[in-house]
Amino acid sequence: MTAVEDRPDTDASSAKEIGRDRRRKEDQRLITGRTRWTDNIALPGMLHLAMVRSPFAHAKIVSIDTEAAKAADNVVTVLTGADLGEAQGVCINAWAITTEQVTPTHVPMPTDRVAFAGETVAVVVARTMAAARDAAELVDVEYDELPAALDLKKSAADEVLAHPDLGTNKSAFWKFDSEEAGTGGNVDQAIEKARGDGIVIEREYRQQRLIPAFMEPRSTVVDPTGEQITMWSATQIPHILRFALAATTGVPESKIRVIAPDVGGGFGGKLQQTPEEMITFAVARRLGKPVKYTETRSESLMTAHHGRDQWQKLTLSAEKDGTVTGLKVELTADLGAYVSLVGGGVPVLGAFMFNAIYKFPAYQFNCQTVLTNKTWTDAYRGAGRPEATYAIERLMDELAAEVGVDPLVVREKNWITHEEFPFTTVAGLEYDTGNYEAATEKAKASFGYDELRAEQQRRREAGDRVQLGIGVSTFTEMCGLAPSRVLGSLNYGAGGWEYASVRMLATGKVEITTGTSAHGQGHETAFSQIVADRLGVAFEDVEILHGDTQISHRGLDTYGSRSLVVGGEALVRAADKVIEKAKPIAAHLLEASVDDIEFSAGRFGVRGTDQGLAMAEIAMAAFAAHNLPDGVEPSLDSDATYDPVNFNYPHGTHLCAMEVDTETGGVLMRKYTCVDDIGTVINPMIVEGQVHGGLAQGIAQALWEEAVYDDSGTLVSGSFVDYLLPTSADTISFDVQHNSTASTTNTLGTKGVGEAGTIASTPAVVNAVVDAVRHLGINDIQMPCTPERVWRAIHDVRGSGTTDTEGAAMPHFDESTGMQGTTDRTDGANQ
Amino acid sequence: MARIELTVDGGKVSDDVEPRMLLVQYLREKLGKTGTVIGCDTSNCGACTVHLDGRSVKSCNVLAVQASGHEVTTIEGLADTHEGGDLHPVQEAFRECHGLQCGFCTPGMIMQAVDLLAENPTPTEAEVREGMEGNLCRCTGYHNIVKSVLHASSTTAGGAR
Numbered sequence: 007m008t009a010v011e012d013r014p015d016t017d018a019s020s021a022k023e024i025g026r027d028r029r030r031k032e033d034q035r036l037i038t039g040r041t042r043w044t045d046n047i048a049l050p051g052m053l054h055l056a057m058v059r060s061p062f063a064h065a066k067i068v069s070i071d072t073e074a075a076k077a078a079d080n081v082v083t084v085l086t087g088a089d090l091g092e093a094q095g096v097c098i099n100a101w102a103i104t105t106e107q108v109t110p111t112h113v114p115m116p117t118d119r120v121a122f123a124g125e126t127v128a129v130v131v132a133r134t135m136a137a138a139r140d141a142a143e144l145v146d147v148e149y150d151e152l153p154a155a156l157d158l159k160k161s162a163a164d165e166v167l168a169h170p171d172l173g174t175n176k177s178a179f180w181k182f183d184s185e186e187a188g189t190g191g192n193v194d195q196a197i198e199k200a201r202g203d204g205i206v207i208e209r210e211y212r213q214q215r216l217i218p219a220f221m222e223p224r225s226t227v228v229d230p231t232g233e234q235i236t237m238w239s240a241t242q243i244p245h246i247l248r249f250a251l252a253a254t255t256g257v258p259e260s261k262i263r264v265i266a267p268d269v270g271g272g273f274g275g276k277l278q279q280t281p282e283e284m285i286t287f288a289v290a291r292r293l294g295k296p297v298k299y300t301e302t303r304s305e306s307l308m309t310a311h312h313g314r315d316q317w318q319k320l321t322l323s324a325e326k327d328g329t330v331t332g333l334k335v336e337l338t339a340d341l342g343a344y345v346s347l348v349g350g351g352v353p354v355l356g357a358f359m360f361n362a363i364y365k366f367p368a369y370q371f372n373c374q375t376v377l378t379n380k381t382w383t384d385a386y387r388g389a390g391r392p393e394a395t396y397a398i399e400r401l402m403d404e405l406a407a408e409v410g411v412d413p414l415v416v417r418e419k420n421w422i423t424h425e426e427f428p429f430t431t432v433a434g435l436e437y438d439t440g441n442y443e444a445a446t447e448k449a450k451a452s453f454g455y456d457e458l459r460a461e462q463q464r465r466r467e468a469g470d471r472v473q474l475g476i477g478v479s480t481f482t483e484m485c486g487l488a489p490s491r492v493l494g495s496l497n498y499g500a501g502g503w504e505y506a507s508v509r510m511l512a513t514g515k516v517e518i519t520t521g522t523s524a525h526g527q528g529h530e531t532a533f534s535q536i537v538a539d540r541l542g543v544a545f546e547d548v549e550i551l552h553g554d555t556q557i558s559h560r561g562l563d564t565y566g567s568r569s570l571v572v573g574g575e576a577l578v579r580a581a582d583k584v585i586e587k588a589k590p591i592a593a594h595l596l597e598a599s600v601d602d603i604e605f606s607a608g609r610f611g612v613r614g615t616d617q618g619l620a621m622a623e624i625a626m627a628a629f630a631a632h633n634l635p636d637g638v639e640p641s642l643d644s645d646a647t648y649d650p651v652n653f654n655y656p657h658g659t660h661l662c663a664m665e666v667d668t669e670t671g672g673v674l675m676r677k678y679t680c681v682d683d684i685g686t687v688i689n690p691m692i693v694e695g696q697v698h699g700g701l702a703q704g705i706a707q708a709l710w711e712e713a714v715y716d717d718s719g720t721l722v723s724g725s726f727v728d729y730l731l732p733t734s735a736d737t738i739s740f741d742v743q744h745n746s747t748a749s750t751t752n753t754l755g756t757k758g759v760g761e762a763g764t765i766a767s768t769p770a771v772v773n774a775v776v777d778a779v780r781h782l783g784i785n786d787i788q789m790p791c792t793p794e795r796v797w798r799a800i801h802d803v804r805g806s807g808t809t810d811t812e813g814a815a816m817p818h819f820d821e822s823t824g825m826q827g828t829t830d831r832t833d834g835a836n837q
Numbered sequence: 838m839a840r841i842e843l844t845v846d847g848g849k850v851s852d853d854v855e856p857r858m859l860l861v862q863y864l865r866e867k868l869g870k871t872g873t874v875i876g877c878d879t880s881n882c883g884a885c886t887v888h889l890d891g892r893s894v895k896s897c898n899v900l901a902v903q904a905s906g907h908e909v910t911t912i913e914g915l916a917d918t919h920e921g922g923d924l925h926p927v928q929e930a931f932r933e934c935h936g937l938q939c940g941f942c943t944p945g946m947i948m949q950a951v952d953l954l955a956e957n958p959t960p961t962e963a964e965v966r967e968g969m970e971g972n973l974c975r976c977t978g979y980h981n982i983v984k985s986v987l988h989a990s991s992t993t994a995g996g997a998r
Contacts, residue, residue, distance in 0.1 A: 033932040036940030039872015039912035046871035221876050221941040221975050270941030271975050303877035526939025526976050691935045702978030726881035734979040735970040
C-alpha cells in the first residue's frame with residue numbers, strides 16, 4: 007500500500023499548508039450529487055440535438071433527404087452542412103509542424119464527402135432528446151462509398167488516398183538531428199561503427215490506437231439569448247475554444263462566453279475544438295434558442311479524438327559493454343481523417359524525450375504524419391512522451407539482454423548522475439534537477455528487487471508453468487507546457503503562459519481566478535493551499551474560480567501537466583503583488599516607513615517593534631479607502647501572467663512484477679512499485695491519486711486497450727462492451743513513493759505529475775511480460791499483451807524461431823450471415 | 838403514456854411517462870435528480886447506480902414503469918438514510934480516502950459500495966475489487982476507491998446503513 011495510508015490529516019493550525027494532506031474542497035458537492043455537469047443544465051425553451059452520422063469511413067454524400075424527419079412529432083428542424091454554410095466555422099489545427107504541412111479543411115458538418123465513420127452529415131433539432139434521436143433515424147442519406155485509407159503503413163505509401171483532392175496522405179515530415187542542431191554527433195556514423203565492433207539493436211514497435219474514454223460523455227449547451235452567446239461545454243480548454251469559435255465564425259470574441267462547468271475527466275480527450283461544439287453553436291445562433299447536444303458513449307468512442315497510433319522504427323547503437331553511442335528514431339504517426347487541434351504536434355512532443363535520462367552522444371528523430379480515414383487523433387495523457395518512453399525503455403531492456411546484464415545495470419551505465427545537473431541533453435533540453443540513483447535505490451528496496459529476481463531464477467530453473475518477469479522503467483518527461491518562445495520556434499499557434507488573479511475582498515476572504523481549467527485534478531484544494539501559505543490567510547478563506555471566460559478572462563487551460571508548474575507560478579506572482587501593494591498602506595496606517603514593513607505569516611509588522619496589522623485589516627482599509635496614502639489606489643487586487651522559462655522534468659523508477667502463464671498466455675500483475683521525483687509536493691494525497699490513475703491508464707495500454715477497426719473502417723471497439731477499460735477487479739493496489747528534488751525553474755520547486763504514471767508504466771509492464779518469457783526466445787510482444795498474443799508468441803517461437811506476434815483478431819462476422827471481414831489490428835511488430 | 842407512482846429519496850412522486858423511458862432518464866429529466874448520471878449506453882459503467890428497495894441497480898437498466906410502486910434512493914438522498922451526520926459513512930470515506938477525482942463515477946460508486954457493505958460488512962480487498970467490478974472509473978486507478986470502501990467498513994464495522 008502507499009505511503010499515504012497512515013498519514014494523518016494534521017489539524018495543527020500553525021502547520022504550513024504546502025505539504026499537507028488536505029481533504030479536497032470540491033468533494034462535498036461531488037459525493038452528494040450536487041453537481042454541474044453540462045448535461046445537467048436545462049434552460050427555458052431549450053431544444054435538443056441529435057447527430058446523423060456516416061456509417062462509412064469514406065464516401066461521397068449523394069443526397070440527404072430530411073423531409074420525413076422534419077415531419078416527425080416535436081421536431082423543430084433538420085439542418086445539413088449546406089443549410090448552415092459558413093456559419094458553422096471550421097475546426098482548426100493550431101500546430102502545423104512544418105510550414106509545408108498538408109492539412110485538409112475540417113468543416114464540422116461536410117456537404118460533399120465524409121472522411122471517417124461517425125462524421126456528422128445532418129443535425130436534428132427537437133423539443134426532447136428522445137424525439138431528436140428518433141427523428142435522426144428518419145434522415146435518409148445516400149452515400150457513394152469510396153475506397154478508404156485504413157492501414158497506417160499502406161496509407162503512408164499513398165496506396166489509397168484519404169482525401170483524393172490532396173494527392174497524398176503524407177501530411178508533414180519533421181526531423182531533429184543532433185549533428186545539425188549542434189547538440190551531438192552523427193547518428194549514422196555511430197550505428198555504422200557499432201555494426202563493426204559493437205551492438206546494434208533494431209526494433210519496430212507498435213503504439214496501438216487508444217481512446218481517452220473520460221467517464222463524462224461530452225456535452226455542449228449554447229444559449230444565444232444574452233448579449234454574449236454563452237457556451238457550456240465539457241472541455242479542458244474554455245479559453246482556446248472561445249478563441250477558435252471567434253476566429254472561425256466571425257462572431258467577435260467579446261460576444262462569446264465559454265464555461266467549462268464540472269467536467270468529468272479529460273486526459274487530453276477534451277483538449278479539442280470539436281465539430282459538435284461548432285454545430286451546436288451554429289444551430290443556437292440560427293434558431294435564437296438555447297440548444298443542447300449530449301453524445302452517447304458509442305458516439306464518444308467513435309468520434310471524440312483517439313490517441314497514440316504510431317509505428318516506431320528504432321535503431322540503437324552501443325559499445326560491447328552497453329554504453330550507448332547513438333539512437334535513431336523513425337516514426338510513422340496516424341493523424342486520422344483530419345489534423346486536429348494539436349495534431350502532428352503530439353509525436354513532436356515526444357521528439358525531445360527518446361533520449362530520456364541518458365547521455366547519448368548522437369540522436370536523430372524523424373516523424374512522418376499520415377492522414378487516414380479513421381477517427382482523428384490528438385493528445386491522450388502523456389501525448390508523445392509515453393510513446394518515446396516506451397520505445398527507449400523497451401530498447402534499454404533489449405540492450406541489457408544483449409550485453410547479458412541486469413536491465414538496471416545498463417541504465418546506470420548510461421544515465422545522467424545527480425552531480426551532473428543541470429544537464430543539457432542530446433535533444434537540446436536543459437534538465438534542471440533529478441536523482442536517478444536515489445529513486446532507483448529506494449524503488450528496489452521497496453519492491454524487493456533482489457528477492458523477486460531470486461524467485462524468478464528459481465521458477466525458471468524449476469520450469470514452472472507460471473513464470474515471473476520483472477520490468478523496469480526509469481522514465482523522465484518534459485512537462486509544464488510551455489515556454490512561449492519554444493512553442494513559437496516549433497510553429498505552434500499560441501503561447502504557453504498562464505494567468506492568475508487575486509481579489510482581496512473587504513471581509514478578508516480571497517477569490518482567486520486561474521486560467522487553468524480543472525476537471526478532476528483538485529486545483530481548488532491545492533491552489534488554496536498555495537495561496538494560504540503565500541498570503542497567510544486561512545485555507546478555508548480562499549475560493550478558486552476557474553473555467554469561465556467571463557470570470558477568468560485570460561488563460562491557456564489545462565493539459566500537459568502545466569496547471570501547477572505554470573499556473574501555480576502565476577498564482578505566486580499575483581499573490582506577491584498583493585503583498586507589495588499592501589505594504590505602503592500598512593506603513594501609512596502604522597506610521598512607519600515602507601522600508602521597515604515586514605510581511606510574515608499574514609501579518610505586516612514594523613521591524614523592531616511589536617506593531618502590525620493583519621492582511622484582512624489592510625484589505626478592509628483598502629476597501630473603505632478613508633485613510634490611504636496619497637496616490638495609492640484603493641485596491642489590493644493583483645494579477646500576473648507567467649511565461650515559463652523552461653520545461654520541467656519529473657522522473658522516476660518504476661518496477662513491475664508480472665506472472666505469465668505459459669500454457670494459457672494469461673498475465674497477472676503481482677506487484678507495482680514506483681518512486682517518482684515530482685519536486686515539491688503541495689498535497690501528497692492528491693499527488694498520489696494522480697499517480698494511481700496515471701498508472702492504471704498506462705498499464706491498460708500495455709495489457710488491455712486497443713481501438714480496433716474492421717476492414718471497412720468501422721470501429722468495432724465502439725462501446726464499453728468492446729473497448730476494455732480496466733475494472734477494480736483487473737487492477738491491484740500500487741506502491742507509490744517519492745524521492746523529491748526541488749525544481750529550479752519555478753518558485754515553489756514543483757514538477758508536473760498528471761501524466762507521469764501513464765508515461766512510465768506502459769514499458770515497465772511490457773518489459774515484465776517479455777522478461778517472464780525471454781528465456782523462451784521471445785524479445786517482443788505487441789501491445790496490448792492479450793493472452794492470445796502472449797500465447798502465440800510463446801508457441802510461434804517454439805515452432806519457427808521467429809518473434810512475430812499475431813495482430814489480427816478472429817473474423818468477427820458469422821459466415822452464415824453472408825458478411826465477411828476481419829478486424830484490422832495491424833500485423834505483428836516485424837512487418 | 839403510463840402512470841407511475843413511486844417514492845424517490847423519501848418523497849412521493851407520480852407522473853405519466855412513456856413506457857420506454859428508463860429510470861435514469863426519469864430521475865434526471867422529470868425529477869431533476871441530476872446527481873445520478875449517464876456514462877454509457879451498454880450498462881457497463883455503473884455511473885447511474887441507485888438503490889431500488891434498498892438494493893443497487895443500474896438505473897439505465899430499469900424502466901421507469903418497473904420502479905412504480907417501489908422506493909428509489911439516489912446519491913442525493915443517501916445521507917438521509919443514515920442517522921446522524923450530514924454524510925453517509927461511505928460518502929465520508931470517499932472524501933477521507935480521496936476516492937474520487939473528477940467525481941463523475943462517484944455517485945454510482947458510492948451507491949454500489951453501500952450495497953456491497955450491506956451484504957458483506959467486512960469484505961477483504963479482493964471482495965471489494967470483485968464487488969465493485971461493475972462500476973468504471975477512469976481517474977483513480979481504483980486504488981483509493983478500494984481503500985475508501987475498506988475504510989467505510991472499518992469505521993462502521995459494517996453498519997453502513
